[in-house]
Amino acid sequence: MVAGHGARGRSGRRPTLEEVAARAGVGRGTVSRVINGSPRVSEATRAAVEAAVAELGYVPNTAARALAANRTDAIAMVVPEPETRFFSEPYFSDILKGVGAQLSDTEMQLLLIFAGSDRERRRLAQYLAAHRVDGVLLVSVHADDPLPDLLSQLEIPAVISGPRSEHETLPSVDSDNYGGGRSAVEHLIERGRSRIATITGRLDVYGAQRRIEGYRDALEDAGREVDERLIVPGDFTEEGGRRAMWELLERCPDLDAVFAESDVMAAGARQVLREAGRRLPDDVAMVGYDDSAIARHMDPPLTSVRQPIEEMGRAMIDLLLDEIADRRPAISRGLERRQVVLPTELVARASS
Numbered sequence: 001m002v003a004g005h006g007a008r009g010r011s012g013r014r015p016t017l018e019e020v021a022a023r024a025g026v027g028r029g030t031v032s033r034v035i036n037g038s039p040r041v042s043e044a045t046r047a048a049v050e051a052a053v054a055e056l057g058y059v060p061n062t063a064a065r066a067l068a069a070n071r072t073d074a075i076a077m078v079v080p081e082p083e084t085r086f087f088s089e090p091y092f093s094d095i096l097k098g099v100g101a102q103l104s105d106t107e108m109q110l111l112l113i114f115a116g117s118d119r120e121r122r123r124l125a126q127y128l129a130a131h132r133v134d135g136v137l138l139v140s141v142h143a144d145d146p147l148p149d150l151l152s153q154l155e156i157p158a159v160i161s162g163p164r165s166e167h168e169t170l171p172s173v174d175s176d177n178y179g180g181g182r183s184a185v186e187h188l189i190e191r192g193r194s195r196i197a198t199i200t201g202r203l204d205v206y207g208a209q210r211r212i213e214g215y216r217d218a219l220e221d222a223g224r225e226v227d228e229r230l231i232v233p234g235d236f237t238e239e240g241g242r243r244a245m246w247e248l249l250e251r252c253p254d255l256d257a258v259f260a261e262s263d264v265m266a267a268g269a270r271q272v273l274r275e276a277g278r279r280l281p282d283d284v285a286m287v288g289y290d291d292s293a294i295a296r297h298m299d300p301p302l303t304s305v306r307q308p309i310e311e312m313g314r315a316m317i318d319l320l321l322d323e324i325a326d327r328r329p330a331i332s333r334g335l336e337r338r339q340v341v342l343p344t345e346l347v348a349r350a351s352s
Contacts, residue, residue: 015056023052029325037106038321074109075320077137078124080145082116089236089264090292091309095139095161098313106321108134115147128154135320137161138170142204157323159316162207163339171323173315173340175307177207180344181214184259184287184305187346189222193257193285197230199244199269201261208236211261211289230255234265241268249276256284257352263288263295263304270298285352291345300350307344315340 021031026045033041034049041049052058077099079086086092096112103110111133115124128136128150135157138147143164151158152169163172188196198215201208216226229251234240241260245268248255258273260266266288270280278284280300288295291306319338 015058017058020049020052020056020058023056024048033322033325036321036325037108038325039102039318040322072132072134073107074111074133075103075135075137075324076111076113076128076133077139078113078115078147079139080115080121080142080147081140083114085116085237086114088238089262090294091262091290092139094292094309095313095316098310098315099137099317100313101310102314102317108321121147125150128156131156135159135324137316137320140205142202143206144204157320159320159323161312161316162205165206168206168339171319171338171340173312173319173342174207175309175312175342176344177210177307178214178217180289180305180307180346181211181259181261182218183214183344183346184289185215185218186222187303187348187352188257188259188285188287189218189224191257191281191285191352194224195227195230195252195255196224196257196259197232197248197252197255198259199232199234199241199248199261199265201234201236201265203233208261215259227252234261236262236264238264238268241265242272243268245269245272257286258284259287259289261289263290263292263302266302266304267294267298270302280351287346287352291347295347295349298351303349303352304347305344306347308342311342315342 017028017031021028024031026049030041030045031049034046077096079092100110113124115121136151138158138160141148141160141164148158148160148164148170158170160168160170160172162174185196196219198212200212203209212231219226230248232244232247234244241264244265258269260269266286270286273280273284280286286302288302288304291304295302295304319340
């Protein structure tokens with residue numbers, strides 16, 4: 001193994017990470033964060049560490065460091081969904097875009113792994129047990145998914161996109177699903193709509209549960225009774241949106257508004273309304289969720305709740321790099337798991 005070149009002390013040895021930390025007046029973990037590109041370091045601290053690195057001539061040897069720390073300089077983005085869903089929904093590509101952008105200034109390699117079937121999950125479990133990655137990003141996890149617990153058992157640093165419940169034990173990044181659902185319904189109420197239906201996401205996804213809570217509370221706070229017939233479950237797919245919209249029209253043909261809890265489902269629901277001779281927004285107003293390209297290209301353009309998906313991907317990397325920099329589980333460090341919630345925003349367009 002060839003070591004990197006750097007200034008050596010009088011003894012002829014290379015400067016150590018501990019000497020850099022002492023010179024900068026910070027802890028060893030902070031130096032490691034700066035070297036690994038973690039954004040969770042103040043500018044003043046980063047400058048002090050970089051100055052100490054320059055003064056001492058410290059050059060991290062990536063290969064040696066990885067071996068010594070049992071590091072691979074690779075992280076995995078694991079999607080426990082079929083590949084077809086990943087490539088059909090803008091949510092996933094936007095998350096990936098944010099993750100890639102935040103990793104671009106680091107030495108980390110990103111692996112994309114699908115685990116939508118039992119066979120893929122077994123293969124993934126064997127792969128992770130061999131500790132071939134330094135950390136894992138879990139995207140689109142359902143309540144009963146065993147992967148988060150497996151990662152905890154293996155003590156592999158992990159961050160999840162959206163907690164599985166309010167008692168999530170892993171660090172997580174999410175958008176304000178409750179506030180987003182609430183703002184969608186408040187907007188429809190302000191537009192004078194009285195029979196407001198919703199097409200939910202999969203109910204084993206915590207974010208979908210929170211959007212429904214926002215829907216219910218917005219109606220109740222406006223003095224409206226929540227009609228359970230106006231709530232139909234979907235599955236975040238276009239076909240799921242179509243099925244749910246047909247069911248809603250059969251149940252309540254006089255509905256005058258729909259909150260579809262994803263733009264993809266809204267697109268499916270829009271097709272059904274057109275086939276049924278209902279005009280947007282004259283007969284039925286519609287609000288979607290995600291503010292994806294689908295919303296902008298629909299006819300008419302779709303009012304949608306924007307969740308900052310790329311920013312969520314960036315925030316997931318921030319958390320994961322911090323977990324990797326100090327590989328001890330947060331529980332053993334006596335720290336609470338960090339739960340980051342980013343704000344949502346309603347973007348009004350012609351559909352409502």
